[in-house]
Amino acid sequence: MTPKTFFADLDGESVGDTALRRIRSDIIRGQLRPNERLKLDGLRTAYGVSVTTLREILNRLVVEGFVVAEGQRGFEVAPVSEADLRDICELRLLLECHALRRAVQLGTLDWEAHVVSAHHKLQSVEAKLIGGAPSSVEQWVQFDWDFHHATVSACDMPALMATHSNVFDRYLRYHLQALDFRGKPAADEHRKLRDLVIARDADQAVALLTSHVRAGMEHILATGRFT
Structure with missing residues (x-):
């Protein structure tokens, strides 16, 4: 994909x-x-x-x-609403957590390198945003997708991955309309998720992913644009 x-x-x-x-x-x-x-x-x-x-x-x-x-x-x-975002968030987690477990189980050394590379690009943009340097939140959203997709890319279930891609697109729609970066907490969670994935700690990676996605959802909703 x-x-x-x-x-x-x-x-x-x-x-x-x-x-x-x-x-x-x-x-x-x-x-x-x-x-x-x-x-x-x-x-x-x-x-x-x-x-x-x-x-x-x-x-x-x-x-x-x-x-x-x-x-x-x-x-x-299609309209946007808080209820719709919450629904999409839970569907994303249902799919992505399962895909992440499969990827951790099946991922090769090349997959690990892909995860590290995607995180390096994401971390670079996040550091600029946190430091107050001019940077594009839209670019951060792009690299956020690239990183999360990299973590699950070793999953061997094409139908699940295609559905996840569609659901992630719907989630991105809210991100791109809010255009607000959550800051250092999000960056720290991405770094920890990278480390847990590379360490093949599926249980802790899934737990972190779950809290990370829900925190991101609440941050989007806190902008007040979807109530």
């Missing part, structure tokens, strides 16, 4: 695949706002695909939880 890419086009994509990824990304990043009506004529111009292709894309995004179909009224961007 490839890392999240919010900006650049990917080689080998069809026009429809590119439009799907761009629309999903624009919803996750808040360029298309919650509850916004998705008018086909405007989308056709903005994303360069036919109305037929757009309908297929939007119906797929309905299944993924990013778009709501309003019967004869068409499509709208």
Whole structure:
């Protein structure tokens, strides 16, 4: 599974695949706002695909939880709410904790190196944010995904991993709309999680991941943007 890419086009994509990824990304990043009506004529111009292709894309995004179909009224961007974030958080934990146990059991030396490398990039951005240097919270969100994905990437269950990727996208949507970094506690937890994963301590890693994700959720909710 490839890392999240919010900006650049990917080689080998069809026009429809590119439009799907761009629309999903624009919803996750808040360029298309919650509850916004998705008018086909405007989308056709903005994303360069036919109305037929757009309908297929939007119906797929309905299944993924990013778009709501309003019967004869068409499509709208899915709303956001505290209840929805809490639901997504628990689903993420259900999937990610199981994937983490499998990864710890099956991971190779290359997997360990991948975890360390992903954490190094994340730690670099976190240090800048903590130190008050100009840095992008959106970039931190990208590297946060890269690190958490690295920790579970040795899991041998493709269906679980695909579902986890979708749920993580929905979680990222809240992160990117809040755009607020939790600071040193989050950075410390990432470092400890790296160490526990490399030490193959699945029980402690899962316990830390659980508290880490829930603390992040509460931090997002504390911004007051989703009540």
